[in-house]
Amino acid sequence: MIQDILGYIDKNQKTLIRLLQQMIRIPSPTFHEGEMALVCKKELEAIKMDTHIDSLGNVTGVLRGSEDAPFFLMNTHLDHAEPGDMPEPYSAKIMDGKKFGDSGEVIYGRGVNGQKASLAGMIFAVRAFIDLGIQLKRGVAINAGIMEECGGHLGPKYFMEEENLPVYWVLSGEHTDLKPIIGHRGMINIQLSIGGIGSHAAAPEGSSSALTGAARVILALEKLKELLPEDKNLGKALVSLNRLNVSPNVANVIPDRVDAVVDARHPASLPREEIVKTIESCIEEAIQRQPGLKHNAGIRKYKVTSYTGKEEYADGCMYPFYTPPDHPLVQALIESIEEVQGYSPEPGIWTISSETGYFSTVSGLPVVAFGPGEDRFTHTRDEHVRTADVIYASKVYAAMIARVCLNADL
Template structure:
């Protein structure tokens, strides 16, 4: 293993990788608007020697290897959240500024730095000359921010690419992640009966019904399951809307949106049953639904998915995880911590639905994601690229 690592580590084209990461940050890529950054990534992959495919949904998939054998897939999403208030930024969010070894800008941490590291880690593997008996895929995917797992479902189920292992490059601060809580979005539509506000007793105020539900949701939260690894389930009302014929009429409809985070032992069925019990106990007439995300990709491809994302946990003795631990220890000279993500990732599909062994390893600190201080250390991008190269060599090299 040591000889493979020395070759791979010496092959990183660090200056070109940093400039590529900078160009990625300089290229806005909101969900369904990733076309420009996708073209940039595809061109860079081709220049570096990847075999490149852009699928109907717009995911960019690069391959290195013989076209047979085991498949290791590195996953990173191209889309980012919006910049928000531009005046809140100290630097141009799309300027790609580098200062004191830190790259700043929207998507630097989440997760364009990791994409650059994956792509150049693959290039280092290619340049090393290590003979491979399996394929490395780097998948730069669309629309992860609004609907995690959607793109990977398309790659696996529609594209026919089912990897044997998946590494997610979401920010872990160069540590390891082996799971996350799931989540489900629930829409509660509360039905009332309108009346003139001067005689509210003639109607049924849907907002009052919503208020009882909100209090009950708050009281439910402490009772939710707790897992020693994933942590506690959570529930929160995140949006409320009501309708009435005028401001002096009793509202006949009120909708609530609930974000429910699921720990081990919690499923869609369980989460919905909890809300139904609240409605029954409070005497509130309502319907509940799991919303469907619908989108048209920058390619024109139309996709949809219910907003239910199962939790997932990869076993501590999974070979991909134990191998990654050894690679990090030898390459970066420390023993990595093994933890979990607080946020959601494409692992909800790869591990949670498809059952593919999945781990997380990426540069960047989670605390900078989605903030006006979005940033990543260049040294961490380089360290991640070395690990990506060495891990792929170890998993895919002939005789390993």
């Protein structure tokens, strides 16, 4: 049976690539996913999935099985980063990968790498079962969330709260370069404001530079980074001060204000509250060494409005996740890759964070990630995915559905 399913995808691979091109040609930057959501809904309905758009704007398609068992969820997202200076970002051109230092035929465009390629592959994997008349025992669902690129877990949150769908396992379509991923660190953004006493650079008496205060914080965080714990599964916790805005930003004025973002990465074994408290204490000690400074630091929520008009608050943070390599979900993914490709890969850890962690940390679900696309091209002017990888990923998704949903006792 599995060979019939894989053969179906091979036979119809041009249709799969055309579907992906259609998706790429629809701009869907964060907060503007509406048109893409309607196209996604239409495609899910075309393969006979019960489809729903929730109040936030996530699109979910459900194909029910013959048995009353929790669903296998395949998760991805509709939004993409702003195109910036990317030439013809929505052209969906088929090109020679040599232009990007890659090999073979590639499909080019904003969002293909994160994550329209995986979405097209997931839809086509389910379509194979529908067109071949194969009845599932366990149901499968595809969730295409929104607002992921703003550091979001709002998509998974609304899915879990509004769909009321019992979920068994989760497969995320993140751009893992076709590697089976079983975990990543969480991401925290701490907003830091430093206030000082400004003056003309030629008359510095009585001043206290906010920029010097920021330098003290940077050095303190570098020392703290060496002391942060290392997790045996997800690696070392990290911290760095990155985006920096100085005011006034004038060559001959000592600045009285600096706004910055402290980025922290933490494993599941180091709770968010604990690392935030440690970083805030480090910042406070550094600021206190310079008279005339005051500061404010913490995770700040900001208002966002989805394309449906739903107002919410985001914090730019993402949760960690980790699924042990001997878990049946991980083994099912490895066996599916072996079925398609003929080799058994080692599961790995992803360096980037994603919305996937919500399903694990908050909802307590087993999670793995697998999808086409390389990190080095994501969000860049060269964003592309090898067409062969799109087809390959769709086959692995189909093999996963076969393993998980044809046997509800797994």
